[in-house]
Amino acid sequence: xxxxxxxxxxxxxxxxxxxxxxxxxxxxxxxxxxxxxxxxxxxxxxxxxxxxxxxxxxxxxxxxxxxxxxxxxxxxxxxxxxxxxxxxxxxxxxxxxxxxxxxxxxxxxxxxxxxxxxxxxxxxxxxxxxxxxxxxxxxxxxxxxxxxxxxxxxxxxxxxxxxxxxxxxxxxxxxxxxxxxxxxxxxxxxxxxxxxxxxxxxxxxxxxxxxx
Numbered sequence: 001x002x003x004x005x006x007x008x009x010x011x012x013x014x015x016x017x018x019x020x021x022x023x024x025x026x027x028x029x030x031x032x033x034x035x036x037x038x039x040x041x042x043x044x045x046x047x048x049x050x051x052x053x054x055x056x057x058x059x060x061x062x063x064x065x066x067x068x069x070x071x072x073x074x075x076x077x078x079x080x081x082x083x084x085x086x087x088x089x090x091x092x093x094x095x096x097x098x099x100x101x102x103x104x105x106x107x108x109x110x111x112x113x114x115x116x117x118x119x120x121x122x123x124x125x126x127x128x129x130x131x132x133x134x135x136x137x138x139x140x141x142x143x144x145x146x147x148x149x150x151x152x153x154x155x156x157x158x159x160x161x162x163x164x165x166x167x168x169x170x171x172x173x174x175x176x177x178x179x180x181x182x183x184x185x186x187x188x189x190x191x192x193x194x195x196x197x198x199x200x201x202x203x204x205x206x207x208x209x210x211x212x
Contacts, residue, residue, distance in 0.1 A: 003028040005071075006049055006057040008035045009206035010117070012109055012167035016068040017056040017075075018203050019162050023196050024081035031059075032205040036117065068166075069097050072159045085158040092153045096160035104138035107131050108167035112174035116208070132175040139181055146183035150190060157194055165191055169199055172208070 007014035
């Protein structure tokens, strides 16, 4: 049975789930969520899809699963995907997934939204500067960790890498420039070279130009 992922292309968290599905060889299909049109906050969506009012959401038969990290782990457990890494690395992978969710994606996602998807006159400059400062600290942690390593955990790509790269392929400006972070840049190049890798705007429906 084909799994369905409720998602939209502008979301780095949706990208984490979609890329995990794609690289795990799952038969899946995207279901477009018109997030910017308010669909995720609609009564129907809250009642039938996700009471948290968020995407991504994975539908697998009767199962409806939310939160990108939980979706990643479900896909890995169900398929035996190598993205789960070695058994002895399981908690180290989880540690980096949680770190990303709290320290990096949470900053990158919000500051990117504020800088690109709000009308210019409504962009809170003090909040943007604060979030960019927190993002720079997280990027420094990641760049330092990747020095002398190909992957975040172990000797192959895992869910930790997919989590941490979730927002870093997007072209919209939010304070991240690959050229400033040589170890992150080399790591992103390795991810792009993985067979089956796709850019978020090629993997999921939804693009800023759709609303231009």
